[in-house]
Amino acid sequence: MKKVLTVLLCSMLSLALFAGGSGESATAESAADNGKTKLEFWTWLSSDAAIDAYNQMQDDVEIVKVQMSHADINAKLAIALQAGTGAPDIYQTTQRYYPQFRDSGHMYDMTSVVSDIMDGYPDSLKDLVTYNGQIAGLTPDVSPSVMFYRADIFEEYGIEIETFNDLIEAAKILKEDGIYMLPIFNPAGSWGANAVGMLLGSRGGNYFTADGKVIHDNKDLEIVLEFLNTMVAEGYGESLTFFTPEFWGEFKAGKIAAWIMNTAEAANLKTNAPELSGKWKIMPTPRWDDKEQALSGYWGGTVIAVTDQSENPEAAADFVKWLCGSVEGQVWAGKTWSAVPAYEPAYSDPFYQEGDPYFSGDNIYDMILDTTPFHYFDWASVEMIIGEKLDLMFAGQLTPQEAARAIEDTIAAETGR
Amino acid sequence: MKVHIDSRRIAPYLFLLPFLIFFAIFRLWPIIWSFLISFFQLDDGDISGFIGMSNYITIFHDPTFIKAIWNTLYFVVVYNVIMIILAIMLAVFCNSSIIGGKKAYRAVFFSPIAMSLPVVAVVFDLIFARNIGFITSLLGMFGIEYNYRIFASMTGAMWAVILMRVWRGSGYYCAYFLAGLTSIPEELYESAMIDGANAFQQFRKITLPLLKPMLIFVIIMSTILSFQLFDEPWILTQGGPANSTLTLQMYLYQTSFLKQDFSKGAAVSYVMTLLMLAASIVSVSRQKESSSGRK
Numbered sequence: 001m002k003k004v005l006t007v008l009l010c011s012m013l014s015l016a017l018f019a020g021g022s023g024e025s026a027t028a029e030s031a032a033d034n035g036k037t038k039l040e041f042w043t044w045l046s047s048d049a050a051i052d053a054y055n056q057m058q059d060d061v062e063i064v065k066v067q068m069s070h071a072d073i074n075a076k077l078a079i080a081l082q083a084g085t086g087a088p089d090i091y092q093t094t095q096r097y098y099p100q101f102r103d104s105g106h107m108y109d110m111t112s113v114v115s116d117i118m119d120g121y122p123d124s125l126k127d128l129v130t131y132n133g134q135i136a137g138l139t140p141d142v143s144p145s146v147m148f149y150r151a152d153i154f155e156e157y158g159i160e161i162e163t164f165n166d167l168i169e170a171a172k173i174l175k176e177d178g179i180y181m182l183p184i185f186n187p188a189g190s191w192g193a194n195a196v197g198m199l200l201g202s203r204g205g206n207y208f209t210a211d212g213k214v215i216h217d218n219k220d221l222e223i224v225l226e227f228l229n230t231m232v233a234e235g236y237g238e239s240l241t242f243f244t245p246e247f248w249g250e251f252k253a254g255k256i257a258a259w260i261m262n263t264a265e266a267a268n269l270k271t272n273a274p275e276l277s278g279k280w281k282i283m284p285t286p287r288w289d290d291k292e293q294a295l296s297g298y299w300g301g302t303v304i305a306v307t308d309q310s311e312n313p314e315a316a317a318d319f320v321k322w323l324c325g326s327v328e329g330q331v332w333a334g335k336t337w338s339a340v341p342a343y344e345p346a347y348s349d350p351f352y353q354e355g356d357p358y359f360s361g362d363n364i365y366d367m368i369l370d371t372t373p374f375h376y377f378d379w380a381s382v383e384m385i386i387g388e389k390l391d392l393m394f395a396g397q398l399t400p401q402e403a404a405r406a407i408e409d410t411i412a413a414e415t416g417r
Numbered sequence: 418m419k420v421h422i423d424s425r426r427i428a429p430y431l432f433l434l435p436f437l438i439f440f441a442i443f444r445l446w447p448i449i450w451s452f453l454i455s456f457f458q459l460d461d462g463d464i465s466g467f468i469g470m471s472n473y474i475t476i477f478h479d480p481t482f483i484k485a486i487w488n489t490l491y492f493v494v495v496y497n498v499i500m501i502i503l504a505i506m507l508a509v510f511c512n513s514s515i516i517g518g519k520k521a522y523r524a525v526f527f528s529p530i531a532m533s534l535p536v537v538a539v540v541f542d543l544i545f546a547r548n549i550g551f552i553t554s555l556l557g558m559f560g561i562e563y564n565y566r567i568f569a570s571m572t573g574a575m576w577a578v579i580l581m582r583v584w585r586g587s588g589y590y591c592a593y594f595l596a597g598l599t600s601i602p603e604e605l606y607e608s609a610m611i612d613g614a615n616a617f618q619q620f621r622k623i624t625l626p627l628l629k630p631m632l633i634f635v636i637i638m639s640t641i642l643s644f645q646l647f648d649e650p651w652i653l654t655q656g657g658p659a660n661s662t663l664t665l666q667m668y669l670y671q672t673s674f675l676k677q678d679f680s681k682g683a684a685v686s687y688v689m690t691l692l693m694l695a696a697s698i699v700s701v702s703r704q705k706e707s708s709s710g711r712k
């Protein structure tokens with residue numbers, strides 16, 4: 001009897017352990033307590049209000065947000081897609097990293113659900129989400145650049161900015177009082193490639209041609225690097241690791257007078273420096289002195305897609321369509337993470353005509369200039385290469401011209417482009 | 418035919434079975450699988466072609482990987498030497514009979530380990546901050562201007578990371594050394610004092626030799642953990658400036674998860690494993706050699 005009991009106990013233990021991870025249990029979890037089917041949505045953005053608004057309209061499904069950094073989303077998603085299990089129903093990632101997931105072939109084909117709204121997007125965004133003729137995601141936002149500036153500081157010093165040279169001239173005056181004109185990413189990290197890319201875009205430039213070839217002898221890149229190097233070498237810009245406590249601390253201490261950045265960071269600024277409400281204003285990205293037209297640079301924006309592991313892909317696609325491809329969803333995106341709509345009909349909504357008290361009543365959407373297409377290829381490698389070369393330039397080991405050539409040559413060698 | 422089952426013989430194995438099954442699936446199999454895929458090309462998660470040592474050859478031709486190895490070894494050696502010396506000093510201090518309030522000191526020394534790594538990184542970010550930081554304020558009180566941004570310095574950034582780790586780790590390992598010190602019989606010190614040995618001689622001839630087993634344990638544990646350095650430099654520098662704080666763990670992360678090259682990432686992880694193994698073996702054998710030399 002004792003023998004039988006022992007064997008039974010061990011067998012039960014083993015079975016119990018395995019039963020804990022069974023698929024049956026996971027399926028049971030997907031039904032919410034309220035009887036609705038839960039759809040998991042990975043994002044790093046504070047989009048709770050938009051999700052709540054959608055959930056309140058739904059009888060059968062509930063979107064459950066799982067918040068993590070976009071680096072974590074990319075890492076976990078890469079493993080889950082390769083392993084064939086563990087991916088969410090819906091995920092959000094940056095436009096610059098999205099192509100690697102799109103091209104994996106593991107995205108749900110949303111064509112039948114969203115084909116009627118695709119005319120609302122510019123061609124470049126339609127191309128971005130199309131894979132083998134199928135629509136494999138939608139863009140909720142774009143991230144063009146503007147210039148946030150401290151109205152009180154600009155007024156006190158009588159600063160008026162139209163061009164990038166104006167920025168340098170004004171920075172000379174501010175430096176005397178220990179104020180920096182701009183924060184500069186130093187060490188560059190992954191921010192470097194994106195910030196340089198944004199400034200390149202404000203010149204109409206690129207790292208790559210549209211068909212993915214590295215642009216050699218890139219004069220636009222040289223000019224951008226020359227500007228950044230001047231800001232660091234002359235002490236006009238403050239070297240900071242972006243989004244650390246030191247970074248926000250310098251803003252709050254009134255050490256930073258302006259910030260050329262993508263529109264999405266307006267929300268970040270408001271969250272991390274609420275005490276500066278009413279002191280900021282917004283203007284369009286300055287014009288480069290050798291250019292006749294000022295442009296907004298491009299930081300990338302985001303994409304939301306449904307994975308082929310979703311058990312309810314149509315319901316998931318309906319949510320993506322609402323958030324990215326309806327005026328109502330786009331207004332919620334604007335309210336929650338200051339999204340600049342990718343879906344052009346959304347601009348007709350009065351919400352996008354309103355000013356923001358934090359920015360002294362300025363309307364950020366009025367400050368966006370024309371953009372030219374910016375091309376992303378092998379972005380993980382590009383970020384690492386550019387980050388290293390920028391650091392060497394800031395350390396005085398490369399001139400801006402040498403850094404530009406080193407960036408072009410290394411990207412070409414490493415990616416074969 | 419009747420099969421006779423000896424329950425007393427089988428029972429232990431049956432009780433171990435759940436652990437063994439889980440160990441095999443979640444520990445052993447990933448180790449074997451990752452070793453295998455380092456020699457194969459992966460296509461959408463499936464093995465698609467044998468590529469031999471190609472991954473290993475590629476990474477050793479990559480100057481960034483060599484830089485990551487150098488940075489990691491530099492960190493491991495410098496951090497461990499400073500941290501262990503400091504931890505022993507703290508332990509001796511806390512164990513001293515002439516010090517009052519030992520429990521309070523122990524609690525204070527141990528407390529940094531209770532803080533999560535990202536929090537520690539944030540705290541040190543504000544300590545070192547050039548314009549608004551603790552060092553700036555402190556020196557400012559004496560009229561000294563601090564105009565050095567350590568995380569933007571190719572020579573200083575790694576030292577900032579080392580300081581952070583030493584601050585966090587020395588109190589923790591001090592607890593191990595304290596446990597070792599309490600096991601040393603008081604009579605040894607008394608007889609040494611009778612023989613005229615001063616405090617330093619007692620430390621060198623009694624304390625250190627008898628702490629040796631604990632020292633070996635701490636070196637191995639600390640070495641393995643310090644090879645896995647990731648959070649602090651990732652938060653504060655992302656491996657910069659110019660890869661000066663890039664560690665093997667960060668290179669592994671970049672390769673596997675950012676570039677999504679899991680096959681090459683597996684090769685990196687095995688190089689890391691070999692380095693950790695070698696460092697541990699060297700540490701232990703050197704300790705054993707010095708122990709046997711004294712006998």
